[in-house]
Amino acid sequence: MPRTAPYMPRKLAQAAFEQFAGNSIDNVSLDQIAAHAGVTKGSIYCHYKSKHDLILAACSYYYRCYLAKVHGEIAAITDPLERLMRVLELSVHTCVLDRGSRAFTTEIFALSLLHDDIRASWAQFYDSVREMYVGLTAAVKSSGQLEVEDPCHAVDMMLAAIEGIKLRATFEPHIAANDEQRHLVRGLLAILGRVPPSTSQDKNFAPDDERITRN
Amino acid sequence: MPRTAPYMPRKLAQAAFEQFAGNSIDNVSLDQIAAHAGVTKGSIYCHYKSKHDLILAACSYYYRCYLAKVHGEIAAITDPLERLMRVLELSVHTCVLDRGSRAFTTEIFALSLLHDDIRASWAQFYDSVREMYVGLTAAVKSSGQLEVEDPCHAVDMMLAAIEGIKLRATFEPHIAANDEQRHLVRGLLAILGRVPPSTSQDKNFAPDDERITRN
Amino acid sequence: MPRTAPYMPRKLAQAAFEQFAGNSIDNVSLDQIAAHAGVTKGSIYCHYKSKHDLILAACSYYYRCYLAKVHGEIAAITDPLERLMRVLELSVHTCVLDRGSRAFTTEIFALSLLHDDIRASWAQFYDSVREMYVGLTAAVKSSGQLEVEDPCHAVDMMLAAIEGIKLRATFEPHIAANDEQRHLVRGLLAILGRVPPSTSQDKNFAPDDERITRN
Amino acid sequence: MPRTAPYMPRKLAQAAFEQFAGNSIDNVSLDQIAAHAGVTKGSIYCHYKSKHDLILAACSYYYRCYLAKVHGEIAAITDPLERLMRVLELSVHTCVLDRGSRAFTTEIFALSLLHDDIRASWAQFYDSVREMYVGLTAAVKSSGQLEVEDPCHAVDMMLAAIEGIKLRATFEPHIAANDEQRHLVRGLLAILGRVPPSTSQDKNFAPDDERITRN
DNA sequence: ACAGACGGGACTGCCCGTTCCT
DNA sequence: AGGAACGGGCAGTCCCGTCTGT
Numbered sequence: 001m002p003r004t005a006p007y008m009p010r011k012l013a014q015a016a017f018e019q020f021a022g023n024s025i026d027n028v029s030l031d032q033i034a035a036h037a038g039v040t041k042g043s044i045y046c047h048y049k050s051k052h053d054l055i056l057a058a059c060s061y062y063y064r065c066y067l068a069k070v071h072g073e074i075a076a077i078t079d080p081l082e083r084l085m086r087v088l089e090l091s092v093h094t095c096v097l098d099r100g101s102r103a104f105t106t107e108i109f110a111l112s113l114l115h116d117d118i119r120a121s122w123a124q125f126y127d128s129v130r131e132m133y134v135g136l137t138a139a140v141k142s143s144g145q146l147e148v149e150d151p152c153h154a155v156d157m158m159l160a161a162i163e164g165i166k167l168r169a170t171f172e173p174h175i176a177a178n179d180e181q182r183h184l185v186r187g188l189l190a191i192l193g194r195v196p197p198s199t200s201q202d203k204n205f206a207p208d209d210e211r212i213t214r215n
Numbered sequence: 216m217p218r219t220a221p222y223m224p225r226k227l228a229q230a231a232f233e234q235f236a237g238n239s240i241d242n243v244s245l246d247q248i249a250a251h252a253g254v255t256k257g258s259i260y261c262h263y264k265s266k267h268d269l270i271l272a273a274c275s276y277y278y279r280c281y282l283a284k285v286h287g288e289i290a291a292i293t294d295p296l297e298r299l300m301r302v303l304e305l306s307v308h309t310c311v312l313d314r315g316s317r318a319f320t321t322e323i324f325a326l327s328l329l330h331d332d333i334r335a336s337w338a339q340f341y342d343s344v345r346e347m348y349v350g351l352t353a354a355v356k357s358s359g360q361l362e363v364e365d366p367c368h369a370v371d372m373m374l375a376a377i378e379g380i381k382l383r384a385t386f387e388p389h390i391a392a393n394d395e396q397r398h399l400v401r402g403l404l405a406i407l408g409r410v411p412p413s414t415s416q417d418k419n420f421a422p423d424d425e426r427i428t429r430n
Numbered sequence: 431m432p433r434t435a436p437y438m439p440r441k442l443a444q445a446a447f448e449q450f451a452g453n454s455i456d457n458v459s460l461d462q463i464a465a466h467a468g469v470t471k472g473s474i475y476c477h478y479k480s481k482h483d484l485i486l487a488a489c490s491y492y493y494r495c496y497l498a499k500v501h502g503e504i505a506a507i508t509d510p511l512e513r514l515m516r517v518l519e520l521s522v523h524t525c526v527l528d529r530g531s532r533a534f535t536t537e538i539f540a541l542s543l544l545h546d547d548i549r550a551s552w553a554q555f556y557d558s559v560r561e562m563y564v565g566l567t568a569a570v571k572s573s574g575q576l577e578v579e580d581p582c583h584a585v586d587m588m589l590a591a592i593e594g595i596k597l598r599a600t601f602e603p604h605i606a607a608n609d610e611q612r613h614l615v616r617g618l619l620a621i622l623g624r625v626p627p628s629t630s631q632d633k634n635f636a637p638d639d640e641r642i643t644r645n
Numbered sequence: 646m647p648r649t650a651p652y653m654p655r656k657l658a659q660a661a662f663e664q665f666a667g668n669s670i671d672n673v674s675l676d677q678i679a680a681h682a683g684v685t686k687g688s689i690y691c692h693y694k695s696k697h698d699l700i701l702a703a704c705s706y707y708y709r710c711y712l713a714k715v716h717g718e719i720a721a722i723t724d725p726l727e728r729l730m731r732v733l734e735l736s737v738h739t740c741v742l743d744r745g746s747r748a749f750t751t752e753i754f755a756l757s758l759l760h761d762d763i764r765a766s767w768a769q770f771y772d773s774v775r776e777m778y779v780g781l782t783a784a785v786k787s788s789g790q791l792e793v794e795d796p797c798h799a800v801d802m803m804l805a806a807i808e809g810i811k812l813r814a815t816f817e818p819h820i821a822a823n824d825e826q827r828h829l830v831r832g833l834l835a836i837l838g839r840v841p842p843s844t845s846q847d848k849n850f851a852p853d854d855e856r857i858t859r860n
Numbered sequence: 861a862c863a864g865a866c867g868g869g870a871c872t873g874c875c876c877g878t879t880c881c882t
Numbered sequence: 883a884g885g886a887a888c889g890g891g892c893a894g895t896c897c898c899g900t901c902t903g904t
Binding site for chain 6: 051
């Protein structure tokens with residue numbers, strides 16, 4: 001029995017994230033996290049000096065998982081538009097449909113208003129996500145598959161829309177119903193730019209979806 | 216000296232909201248709220264049977280304040296477009312720029328994922344707000360000042376955008392900088408519909424803002 | 431069920447003393463004391479603000495019990511020598527033979543070297559005990575039943591002997607064996623003063639005890 | 646660089662004693678002792694298998710120091726009475742006036758009530774001390790410088806008095822004030838036996854001390 | 861032998877919601 | 883309405899003993 005699991009810090013961060021996602025952060029005790037990771041609370045303090053530290057670690061875990069998932073999804077895709085579409089789908093799925101992530105991130109948003117370091121940590125993550133989207137969008141623009149005027153601004157608005165939909169979906173589930181997922185992706189794409197007529201024959205852009213691309 | 220202020224329940228709800236807005240809900244104790252309201256903790260239980268009840272009451276207080284403010288603002292305005300614009304401005308100011316409201320509502324969103332009654336309460340509020348916006352938007356449409364295809368859907372998206380901007384603004388303050396407020400209102404209006412050329416001479420819609428109305 | 435036992439502080443102090451007497455003070459947790467008193471730890475802090483406070487309260491409890499016992503024993507006795515003898519017997523029994531008291535007081539002695547307030551508290555108790563003994567001894571001297579030169583000094587030495595016997599008895603049990611108790615009392619009395627020949631016919635001073643009165 | 650100081654066990658025992666003497670045993674951590682000895686905690690376990698073992702070693706260290714000091718003091722003295730007097734002086738100094746020793750021994754007394762091995766260890770030390778005193782006293786008796794009836798019993802009482810004075814001195818410092826040290830030694834000698842008139846002309850037994858030799 | 865890190869257990873002090881009594 | 887008391891729970895801390903590597 002190795003006394004030192006080589007990845008104990010990561011294991012604890014994962015356990016913390018999972019518990020935080022399932023309950024309110026304030027309602028998750030360190031004992032609970034420790035038990036979930038198979039250790040005791042005292043051991044947590046070998047790796048993190050406070051619950052606050054562990055919250056930050058859980059955030060980092062979330063970042064890593066999100067980015068790893070995204071990069072894994074698009075690694076084998078070469079078509080710019082398809083790459084963007086897949087990432088949008090993933091964003092909708094992760095941010096909107098996954099209840100645990102929604103709960104965790106919402107709590108983090110609330111904490112960000114009180115703790116500078118959490119806000120800074122999350123801001124950095126948001127920056128990297130935005131850069132990624134800007135890159136993806138610029139690539140699509142270059143390929144001529146999307147008419148984008150100002151990629152930075154468009155991405156900002158699109159990301160805001162994702163967050164807004166996430167929140168409202170809690171109260172108005174019809175917004176993010178499963179059969180709406182494709183509509184959402186198209187709506188978000190429309191915020192980024194206008195799809196040229198030549199590509200609208202694609203099955204994903206049938207005429208009956210015109211009303212959505214209006215936004 | 217009247218031992219019982221005539222509106223003690225309301226006074227408590229207000230004190231609760233103010234404290235919740237300033238701190239995390241979990242970090243606000245009943246003692247604190249009671250002290251803020253000038254009574255003692257035991258007295259709270261004469262009016263609310265638990266802290267949970269008080270949270271709901273704080274929500275209601277927030278609803279009432281919000282709606283009262285909105286109705287007060289537009290009571291004396293008759294022009295449909297101007298009415299809508301004023302409400303949008305108010306929404307931006309209350310939801311985006313007021314830090315206390317942002318903190319409180321974000322916390323409530325997190326709690327909504329755990330407690331059905333809070334979610335139901337907030338959903339009802341959101342319904343009323345949406346109905347209001349739909350009414351305002353329909354009036355503007357009728358007056359021909361805005362081309363709106365599907366008022367319900369457009370309002371949904373616009374409200375989602377407000378929430379999203381609120382959240383992202385925490386991490387990317389440039390989104391909601393003071394000098395961006397007018398841009399935000401126009402952007403939200405653009406989500407609702409297209410401004411016909413005839414009204415674009417209005418000082419609020421100078422040509423240099425064209426890029427924003429693109430959305 | 432009365433929520434507030436009228437003597438909760440005393441009850442807690444008693445429970446604390448009893449637990450401290452049975453274990454090492456450091457090995458007694460507040461939970462244990464609380465459980466012994468039929469409450470939970472949180473309630474202890476309604477009455478005592480720290481474990482240290484509770485230790486002081488346990489000391490006071492010990493003082494009160496000791497003094498109450500002594501006063502109860504001699505209340506009905508009028509003969510000065512008999513009064514003194516009874517108190518000596520009680521001292522030997524309480525301080526020397528009762529294991530719990532021995533353990534508790536020894537721990538307190540150790541703590542007294544580290545904490546001024548405990549030392550001050552115990553010093554006050556010792557003062558009152560000495561005053562009591564000085565009074566008893568002076569009364570016996572007045573009655574001519576004992577030749578005492580300097581009551582204060584004699585009492586000091588006698589009390590020191592009691593403490594010393596208590597300590598040594600832990601390692602050399604023969605010192606305080608049950609059948610030695612009468613010898614001990616006579617030895618202590620001898621430290622206080624010389625018994626005049628006229629009273630030595632008393633059954634307590636049979637000739638075979640002469641060797642002890644030699645000290 | 647010799648990794649193993651040749652007397653590491655002794656060094657650790659000394660460091661342990663010194664730390665125990667300065668704080669409460671429970672408040673001294675192994676890390677602290679190790680640091681004081683210039684090593685780290687892990688190394689302690691190469692020599693002692695537990696903290697308990699180290700406490701016993703600290704006791705032994707104390708024994709050795711005490712006995713070495715005593716034997717060193719009297720090695721060059723031949724007069725029996727002077728030998729006894731010097732040892733008494735040393736006892737008073739070490740046991741009564743040295744605060745560290747007082748703290749350590751008092752703690753050990755408390756632990757002795759809980760742990761048989763500590764009690765046994767200390768009892769053995771006490772036995773050797775008693776034997777030494779009995780020998781010293783018998784020698785003085787043989788030389789005719791002291792009238793002793795029962796050396797064993799007298800030594801027991803005298804040692805008890807030392808311990809008692811030690812304890813009471815914590816609370817009533819006047820008992821062991823510096824200028825009282827000579828009085829204490831004479832008082833202890835008086836417990837051992839009666840100084841024959843022929844030796845009372847010694848400067849140490851001036852007539853004004855008669856009141857003390859009364860005991 | 862020594863060093864450092866880790867794991868585990870325990871406990872204090874504290875907070876806070878809730879209830880009861882006045 | 884006030885306020886004391888109660889009970890549950892938890893974070894942070896401490897420290898012992900073990901384990902691994904040097």
